Amino acid sequence: MQYRIRNGDQLIGTVNNKQYQVTGLTPNTAYNLSVASFNGFRESPRTNLTVKTRGIQVKVPVSLTTGATMSLVYLEYALGLVPIGTEPKGMFGGGNRQTLPAKVVSSVNGMSTIEITNSFNLMRDNLTMKKIADGSYAVFDGYKALYLR
CATH class of the missing domain: 2.60.40 (Immunoglobulin-like)
Structure with missing residues (x-):
């Protein structure tokens, strides 16, 4: 089982475990992240999360x-x-x-x-x-x- 991580509609990572570190974030900015499992044939519905980074x-x-x-x-x-x-x-x-x-x-x-x-x-x-x-x-x-x- 793989997990696909997106920022909005852009795929930013695919992992085989349940951990992923998002890099390159800008301070004080909102991000719309989502995760979906992928079994090699199809993708599950996405689970969405909106996060906002703090400022410097x-x-x-x-x-x-x-x-x-x-x-x-x-x-x-x-x-x-x-x-x-x-x-x-x-x-x-x-x-x-x-x-x-x-x-x-x-x-x-x-x-x-x-x-x-x-x-x-x-x-x-x-x-x-x-x-x-x-x-x-x-x-x-x-x-x-x-x-x-």
């Missing part, structure tokens, strides 16, 4: 109100220009500036978790921000930066 999360070492909404700022810096996190005062940052909607999803023992509420996917998940010289918080991922001001 960052941690910040400060107590914030759970449920509060805010904006994070994303910037990309040219490699080699200055060390990330040491930009001179007045430097406007890099390119691809984006203002990202976010929400505080938890706050425990002085550490808050903020989730980006759109499909932004240009940084890794679960990075931890640090307080920088101007009093704001930032996290750097290579040449990419995310700020909470």
